[in-house]
Amino acid sequence: MQRIAMISEHASPLASVGSVDSGGQNVYVAHLARQLGKSGYLVDVFTRRDKALLPDVVAFAPNVRVVHVPAGPAVFVPKEQLLSFMPAFGDSMVDFMRRDAIGYDVLHANFFMSGVAAMRAREVLDIPLVMTFHALGKVRRLHQGSADGFPDNRFEIEDELVRHADRVVAECPQDLDDLATLYGGDPERIDIVPCGFDEEEFAPLDRAEARRALDWDADVFTVLQLGRLVPRKGIDNVIRAIGHLRRDFRIPARLYVVGGNAEQPSVEATPEIGRLQGVADEAGVSDCVTFVGRRRRSQLCHFYSASDVFVTTPWYEPFGITPVEAMACGVPVVGADVGGIRSTVVDGETGYLVPPHAPEALADRLARLAGDRALARRMGAAGLQRAHANYTWMSVARTMEQVYARVMRAERPARRVAA
Known part of the structure; x- marks a missing residue:
């Protein structure tokens, strides 16, 4: 059985969707992980511990666990203030993987800060990295200007992740175009995989x-x-x-x-x-x-x-x-x-x-x-x-499985991203 390490530093699948810093990424991670678990993959979702009493590991769905990673204070911190904790997040994640002697076939990072943590695990453990950004800093800054609370070094980090991740996932054609034009991403290394909906949750009612x-x-x-x-x-x-x-x-x-x-x-x-x-x-x-x-x-x-x-x-x-x-x-x-x-x-x-x-x-x-x-x-x-x-999650997961298969087959040199 293939094992996927899904990294989502601020967006836990256990969070209440709709609150501060909890939205589409939480839904994406929760449902993609659950669907991969149904397909027979073993999935661990690594997310930052934001409450002191959270258990280290929570069974989330069949074949899916949520791992709470210590990185910074065990309290809610706005995502715009989390970047400095990502090296510690990466180190703690590596420690968990080594301690449990778990071999992962793919790292799948969600959001640029998860990419920073994932690259540390990639360097140490030589695991291929798939990168989904969910939002791009350069596009966000164009639209939000001074209201954008993320630091400017987000742009450099995203540039390096686009260059060095084994595969980059765009969520739509516009996302692919932004990755290519604003970040110099190679379209041959970018796959379009949309988000989805849960057929058990959403269907027409009278x-x-x-x-x-x-x-x-x-x-x-x-x-x-x-x-x-x-x-x-x-x-x-x-x-x-x-x-x-x-x-x-x-x-x-x-x-x-x-x-x-x-x-x-x-x-x-x-x-x-x-x-x-x-x-x-x-x-x-x-x-x-x-x-x-x-x-x-x-x-x-x-x-x-x-x-x-x-x-x-x-x-x-x-x-x-x-x-x-x-x-x-x-x-x-x-x-x-x-x-x-x-x-x-x-x-x-x-x-x-x-x-x-x-x-x-x-x-x-x-x-x-x-x-x-x-x-x-x-x-x-x-x-x-x-x-x-x-847009069913089943079809989304099937497409993502093809992305995982590509990176597992490819050779990959060691790479480093700025922290």
Whole structure:
């Protein structure tokens, strides 16, 4: 049985998705590891110990364990402040591998800081490295400017990882293009492997029943925004679009925003809610924008299925799992024409693509769907078909297995990355 060491320094598969620093990467690591385990691989997920009482090793799924690695204080630390702990993370991971006499066939690092730790293990133990970035520092800086809290040496580290990892995984065509143009990555050494959705978690439910379960109005045109509540997700753009929808198109829409750092929405737990409430007040829609709070993944299918349309308009999105989950629930998606959303949402077929900072354009597309429910149903059905054809975790894992097979067959010289 082949053994995979999956490294995810800040994104544990055990974390509550939707809270601070917990989002798509957590979902990706959890589901890819679980699916690989189902396929017979032995998978250890190495993540930083952020609580003192966490056990060293946790059984997560059949053939899958989570290993809590000591590196820095055993408390939550924002991911932007974790880089200095990565050498210790790498050394502790090597110690674990040596102590347990476990031979790994592949190291799969997720995010650039995991790459730093993984390279230390690669140098000492001569294990091939597959690198998935999930987000690229140079692209993030272009979109966020001074709001980007990561240090500048992230760029140098990513440059070296692109050059020296045995294979690099891009999550979509735009990701591959960014790796090639901004980092000089060799397309021959880059594989495209998307993210996916869990067929047991996400499937269409009857809309009327889903709305009754959530105590939503049965007839109001309802828009859903779901995910982490951070500025780059563009939720303010969605709120302003609801204002245009009501004023310019006379459509009494309602917006539900699911996500945050606690189940009960509050500014204290999730400061971004305060900013967004201010946006809603300015747009004159505070009466029809509801902040729901964080919800368990087992509950999300009801929110997707109860909605007339799912909207996500971030400035930057390396892939974006939520549009795929919405499509898997048979819901049309209106998404920003950026990153991975550009490849998952087919404009005019499974929904619409719009510019990321254009609430008027977003309102126009929402008005089309509100005015033509048959069109919305056709788009939802097309999205459901597309999700199953391209984005199940089983198909994602099968593609990743091919990447692992390539690196295990290839010869590899020793390499070093900056720390």
